[in-house]
Amino acid sequence: MAMIGSAETGQPTINDVAAHAGVSKKTVSRVINGSPLLTDATRAKVKQSIEALGFVPNPQARALAFGRNFMIVLLHDNPNAQTVLNFQSGILQAIGNTDLALAVRPVDRSSPAMLDDIREFLEKQRPLGVLLLPPISENDDIARLCTAQGVRYVRVGSAVLDDADHCVASNDREMVAAACRSLIAAGHRSIGFVRGPAGFRSALERETGFRDAIAEAGIRHDPALVFQGNYRFRSGQDAGRALLAVTPPPTAILASNDEMAAGLLYVALERGIKVPQELSIIGFDDSPTASHIWPALSTVRWPILEMGELAARKLVRDFLPGEDKADLPVTLNSTFIERDSVAPPQPSRT
Amino acid sequence: MAMIGSAETGQPTINDVAAHAGVSKKTVSRVINGSPLLTDATRAKVKQSIEALGFVPNPQARALAFGRNFMIVLLHDNPNAQTVLNFQSGILQAIGNTDLALAVRPVDRSSPAMLDDIREFLEKQRPLGVLLLPPISENDDIARLCTAQGVRYVRVGSAVLDDADHCVASNDREMVAAACRSLIAAGHRSIGFVRGPAGFRSALERETGFRDAIAEAGIRHDPALVFQGNYRFRSGQDAGRALLAVTPPPTAILASNDEMAAGLLYVALERGIKVPQELSIIGFDDSPTASHIWPALSTVRWPILEMGELAARKLVRDFLPGEDKADLPVTLNSTFIERDSVAPPQPSRT
DNA sequence: CTTGCAAATGACACCGGTTTCCCTTACACC
DNA sequence: GGTGTAAGGGAAACCGGTGTCATTTGCAAG
Numbered sequence: 139m140a141m142i143g144s145a146e147t148g149q150p151t152i153n154d155v156a157a158h159a160g161v162s163k164k165t166v167s168r169v170i171n172g173s174p175l176l177t178d179a180t181r182a183k184v185k186q187s188i189e190a191l192g193f194v195p196n197p198q199a200r201a202l203a204f205g206r207n208f209m210i211v212l213l214h215d216n217p218n219a220q221t222v223l224n225f226q227s228g229i230l231q232a233i234g235n236t237d238l239a240l241a242v243r244p245v246d247r248s249s250p251a252m253l254d255d256i257r258e259f260l261e262k263q264r265p266l267g268v269l270l271l272p273p274i275s276e277n278d279d280i281a282r283l284c285t286a287q288g289v290r291y292v293r294v295g296s297a298v299l300d301d302a303d304h305c306v307a308s309n310d311r312e313m314v315a316a317a318c319r320s321l322i323a324a325g326h327r328s329i330g331f332v333r334g335p336a337g338f339r340s341a342l343e344r345e346t347g348f349r350d351a352i353a354e355a356g357i358r359h360d361p362a363l364v365f366q367g368n369y370r371f372r373s374g375q376d377a378g379r380a381l382l383a384v385t386p387p388p389t390a391i392l393a394s395n396d397e398m399a400a401g402l403l404y405v406a407l408e409r410g411i412k413v414p415q416e417l418s419i420i421g422f423d424d425s426p427t428a429s430h431i432w433p434a435l436s437t438v439r440w441p442i443l444e445m446g447e448l449a450a451r452k453l454v455r456d457f458l459p460g461e462d463k464a465d466l467p468v469t470l471n472s473t474f475i476e477r478d479s480v481a482p483p484q485p486s487r488t
Numbered sequence: 489m490a491m492i493g494s495a496e497t498g499q500p501t502i503n504d505v506a507a508h509a510g511v512s513k514k515t516v517s518r519v520i521n522g523s524p525l526l527t528d529a530t531r532a533k534v535k536q537s538i539e540a541l542g543f544v545p546n547p548q549a550r551a552l553a554f555g556r557n558f559m560i561v562l563l564h565d566n567p568n569a570q571t572v573l574n575f576q577s578g579i580l581q582a583i584g585n586t587d588l589a590l591a592v593r594p595v596d597r598s599s600p601a602m603l604d605d606i607r608e609f610l611e612k613q614r615p616l617g618v619l620l621l622p623p624i625s626e627n628d629d630i631a632r633l634c635t636a637q638g639v640r641y642v643r644v645g646s647a648v649l650d651d652a653d654h655c656v657a658s659n660d661r662e663m664v665a666a667a668c669r670s671l672i673a674a675g676h677r678s679i680g681f682v683r684g685p686a687g688f689r690s691a692l693e694r695e696t697g698f699r700d701a702i703a704e705a706g707i708r709h710d711p712a713l714v715f716q717g718n719y720r721f722r723s724g725q726d727a728g729r730a731l732l733a734v735t736p737p738p739t740a741i742l743a744s745n746d747e748m749a750a751g752l753l754y755v756a757l758e759r760g761i762k763v764p765q766e767l768s769i770i771g772f773d774d775s776p777t778a779s780h781i782w783p784a785l786s787t788v789r790w791p792i793l794e795m796g797e798l799a800a801r802k803l804v805r806d807f808l809p810g811e812d813k814a815d816l817p818v819t820l821n822s823t824f825i826e827r828d829s830v831a832p833p834q835p836s837r838t
Numbered sequence: 839c840t841t842g843c844a845a846a847t848g849a850c851a852c853c854g855g856t857t858t859c860c861c862t863t864a865c866a867c868c
Numbered sequence: 869g870g871t872g873t874a875a876g877g878g879a880a881a882c883c884g885g886t887g888t889c890a891t892t893t894g895c896a897a898g
Contacts, residue, residue, distance in 0.1 A: 161847075165847060197613060198884080407782040521856085554855090554856075
């Protein structure tokens with residue numbers, strides 16, 4: 139490894155501050171870390187020296203003595219860029235001006251070496267904690283690995299996946315039910331559903347919400363109207379082709395995410411089917427896509443930024459002096475957003 | 489700051505390896521860092537001990553001795569999530585299994601404290617280097633700040649912004665010209681242009697490409713057909729309303745990015761204007777939106793992932809043993825992608 | 839004016855590497 | 869065999885903080 143710059147950055151060290159203030163370095167350390175065992179006078183004196191010298195504690199040295207890097211890691215394999223980035227924004231909002239850095243590490247769920255890769259990364263970087271975004275947040279092995287490595291973690295999911303300290307959840311089931319109810323209220327009785335991939339908790343929760351709502355309305359569940367997608371645009375197109383081929387076709391389709399809803403819409407427009415007059419569509423996520431396609435999609439806004447902030451706060455609350463140790467919520471509520479992709483079914487078709 | 493886990497992680501240290509191999513810790517250090525001054529026998533013996541003990545050098549300790557954290561930072565204020573995430577993917581591809589971590593740090597270009605914030609962050613984290621995404625990559629003050637702090641940097645832009653070691657660029661001007669030529673070749677003579685925000689280099693480059701192409705074809709430049717947007721969907725809608733109100737309206741519109749192109753398309757569909765029969769549209773970026781709207785947008789694929797990888801390689805090539813020190817390119821080429829949003833103008837309108 | 843005890847502060851080792859400097863070796867040459 | 873040179877290897881200092889534990893200080897009680 140080659141040399142870069144100079145080790146002596148000219149930055150004042152804790153020793154300089156100690157000398158300047160006429161105290162021991164340990165006392166300076168106490169001031170930095172907000173120890174309560176200090177005279178106000180001493181604290182003030184040291185703070186003044188820190189100001190005067192422009193001292194910034196060296197994070198590497200702190201990390202060495204502390205045994206962990208002042209870093210939290212976002213582990214994810216979520217394909218939706220907007221989701222990941224919004225979540226990042228939430229985290230950054232929570233850690234704001236602290237000494238913490240946010241590192242990102244995508245993982246490959248399909249690789250058999252995934253756990254080893256994560257272990258290696260955690261050993262090399264020794265972060266304070268990790269944040270897990272779905273779908274890998276649903277993997278219990280990773281949570282166990284973190285515990286074994288002494289790394290904190292918080293999992294984000296569409297349902298409660300862990301205890302309150304290690305989990306942030308949204309109420310997907312309830313919100314999909316609400317969205318579905320709005321279709322029923324508009325008069326729809328034949329409603330298609332595009333579910334997410336098998337094995338995903340979010341897919342299960344959302345489908346359960348759909349079934350809750352139709353059961354509640356006394357609508358018989360028709361398996362032919364449920365299509366299994368994979369959260370991708372293309373699978374939404376496939377769903378559209380499949381569901382519109384059913385006789386009679388559904389008058390409304392609920393998709394488990396916006397990308398698939400966009401795929402549905404694409405197929406409808408391609409075939410000259412008018413949305414929402416001839417077909418109502420609802421998505422999930424409130425991704426930019428939802429409002430950027432025509433007609434704008436009714437959807438469920440998933441509070442991903444807020445979840446990121448909450449998850450990060452749970453992770454770091456013991457390290458940040460200002461944070462109150464009060465209980466933080468586990469579940470954050472989504473909102474149903476009505477736009478232009480829903481209308482009552484056409485009489486001729488009912 | 490509270491205590492977490494245990495400092496003694498049970499990990500073997502360099503001392504354990506030294507004892508196991510029967511050499512001094514310095515010799516082990518030499519092996520780790522690939523010093524050439526060692527007997528092959530010694531090297532082999534130490535490597536064997538490292539294997540046997542499963543030794544992983546503690547990054548904090550290395551960082552302390554080294555003076556910098558083994559971390560590179562992505563500084564960005566780019567609003568496009570897909571762009572940022574693709575760039576991240578490229579970086580991660582380049583740093584792969586090395587000891588380096590990728591941290592992300594969004595900045596607020598509109599804040600007067602931006603430079604101070606960045607300075608503070610660099611002082612606190614002391615990363616190896618930073619990667620700058622447009623539009624802040626165009627800010628020379630940040631580059632100067634990095635140099636002053638002894639932090640390496642690489643800037644990414646739509647044009648060459650710095651010397652070869654500190655810059656990765658795309659050929660936007662050329663590609664927009666190519667896209668525009670395809671419209672001209674289809675028969676369009678009245679072409680609208682939606683430019684990016686004032687002060688953005690990318691906006692300037694792309695507009696220049698547009699003007700190159702129409703000048704080349706002998707088409708008079710009509711200021712009424714140029715609308716200034718801000719790269720957002722909504723400004724694309726505004727552009728659509730403005731440009732379609734011109735008499736006669738353009739038969740084709742070139743937008744400086746896909747989001748604005750999507751806004752144009754939205755307005756056209758809303759008004760019942762058929763795309764591409766009555767209006768051709770071309771975007772720029774090849775964001776997922778471009779292929780997820782109907783009709784799918786012709787666009788220019790911006791090699792953002794590849795740029796991320798290249799930029800990261802430039803940044804770290806002196807640190808990674810395997811990297812050849814050969815010259816890396818500065819400019820990466822984009823590709824024009826034809827989809828379904830372009831058709832010849834309708835005869836009645838020409 | 840002691841004594842006692844808790845609060846405030848300091849001395850020093852330590853975290854786990856790298857660097858400096860010096861001492862062995864090994865070998866070539868005279 | 870003696871000596872010069874260069875390479876290999878080790879002891880100790882160092883990077884800049886934090887933890888432990890002993891010591892000093894301040895103040896109330898006796």
